[in-house]
Amino acid sequence: MSFAGLREWFLENGGELAEGVHVADSALGGRGLFTSNPLSAGYQVLSLPLESCLSSADPRVAELPVNSLFRLTELLCDELEKGNFSRWASWFQSLPKECGSWPEWRELELRAAEKGPPQLFEEAVQLAKRLPLWYKQLSQILPASVIAGLDDKASFRRALAILFSRRFGIEIDGCKIAVCVPLGDMINHTAADASIEVQYDQASGRMAFVTQTHISAGEELLIRYGQLDNLELCTSHGFALPENMLDSVVLSDGVRLTRASQLSLPASVEVQRMRDALPLQEEDEAAHADKSSSQGCRAIASFRLGYRDLLQKLLDNYSEDVG
Template sequence: MESWLKSCGAKGLDDLKLADFPGTGRGVKTLRSFKQGDTILTIPSDVLWTVDHAYADPVLGPVLRSVQPPLSTEDILALYLLFVRSREGDWMYDGLQSHIAALPTSYSSSVFFDEEELEVCAGSSLYTVTKQLQQLLVDDYRALVVRVLGPHPQLFPLDKFTLDDYIWALCTVWSRSMDFALPEGKSIRLVAPFADMLNHSSEVKQCHVYDPKSGNLSILAGKDYKAGDQAFINYGPIPNNRLLRLYGFVIPGNPHDSYDLVLATHSPAPRFEEKQKLWPKAGLESTSTIALTLTDPLPRSVLRYLRIQRLSEADLAAVKLQKANVADEQISKSNESEVLQFLVESLTGILDGFGIQLERLEEQLAKDFYPVGSNSWAAAHVSLGEQRILRLSRKRAQYLLTVVDSGKDGKAGAQSTASKACAYCGQESSQLMVCGRCKSVAYCGRQCQVAHYKNGHKAVCKAPASGKTEVE
């Protein structure tokens, strides 16, 4: 592959080498030192796997262009990979075939987990999405046979375009493609030979760059490297549930873990048409997916959505008179109490649905019950991260519920809770920092204090009559 890339104008290959590394497997090794920001590799446009190149192929292109409606970007790239792989002995594709020969023959994405491995994360969003995806892949392949493969058996012999081949090609696209925003709101997805061998590290800065003018892909040094180091790229702040589904690995203790909370309301619901007009004004839709994270376990958008969903006739009339952002603040005590009670109950139901509860998972991982690096081990870390976030979300909702039910701007409830747990994340501690203004709530750290102030406490935070007036 390297000799072909050099002949096509790739730069930097003399300073890099494919190698096997403990923990990450196949990766890219530096043969000399680099300073952060140095260009270490450039792959020319002509050898990139892109939709435009697939359409431009003299054999495959006419077939792809004839399919209406057009295939998805993922399907086009997957078919392109399989088509080139099937053209063994055709000199036109020798270079691209050398890249395919360097690709893994199998992947560790969650779609390949057996039932026992997947059951470790039962109840998680990954479990649900993976189950749906496994069926969707079968359905999509059948549709592809009808629309493309079947009508052109000479180009697509089914023994080389099986369901397993299709899933392999899609996993190649998922795990190795790069996406870039282009001018005028356009975008491009590409797979770059050799550059796709670089592994992910959150310790380096994002360092892959696409030049829209030349069409070339460049990799910069995301940090200083010495000769012999492994070079990395940064995929971005991706949670473990997505890392395992798309890339086939997890990061223990991933700070970017999240849980996608799906909020949906259907047309038979009371006053649905009126509420449907309010959600967009709050930046939401009747079905909204909102990410719960470690740093923001209960985003304001969740409360905005549910305040609208739970509007009574009287509340709805009051909202229509408001000039402020729709549902950005408490609408009424009864509405807020109903919303928070519903949240607590719903989050409890989600948590109860996990097959292996948090404490048991922590114990199993601590005792190496799952072999490190195995599919079950990876699934356990996904479940662990999601349950931690959901518990923080529930604690946050429970705290807010005590504030609402306490009355008097919630100060009594806040005082009784503050001495035991962080007012934002719910973390229990004997050493909490008290809000310097209202003295009514306390936090486990500055990060939670700032987040809480921005996400609701600002509206109720008032200095005592004889107290100071510092802002948080």
């Protein structure tokens, strides 16, 4: 679906959108929201009533005896199963074919993760075990749920992929609520200071996205999902950031190294060994650029490129220190 179609749905469902806000290709990958007009700090870029969002506060799932994430999973499954009859069909149709997050990872992604580093593959294996386990547990806890009645678990997998890659968390009366905000979910993540903050106005019952700084005309609107390293971004959101300053390497003795760390000789030997164990950089560059590959495989290749760069930065620091 085009942005125009999603925008029409957004406005018809009570959404408010600042003039000049539009969708364009992002240098971070995929699409993002941009502004054609300069915006001052404290300006509301967009807002949508909570009742027009998909949330764990929806009356159909709010009382289920599971946490907010699984309540929203049940709601997403219900709406996905409705197809074009869902109130949110326009939003579902606007989403990428793949979110790239771990619930969509299968054999291809596991094989890609197996190429290293070890902690990526270990995390991928552990995450892969969650999906059938969660399905079994939820079906037992909620025998009358949409989840329990699924003939094909594709909707369950898709719902979790959307949940992990696109949800926001808010608090209402001391209760944690998981929310998907159509259109607002297109604002990309930054590891630096965010220009946009998501807020919930309990008085009006609206989810709002508000500028935190001055934003120049033509600038992309960016939000910070949290203090996330590339492993978390890769598995939960289906992408990785180049030169993510939150990335680190843990050595065999438990020492954690960042890009700013200075290596001693024993540590440099271990870091070099870790780098040599990775596939060729050209292989990951090709996999990352291959549009025919899955979003998950491209995210894994992107993660490994960033990880390799971190290892090389550490080795460069050692070379500079002894030189």
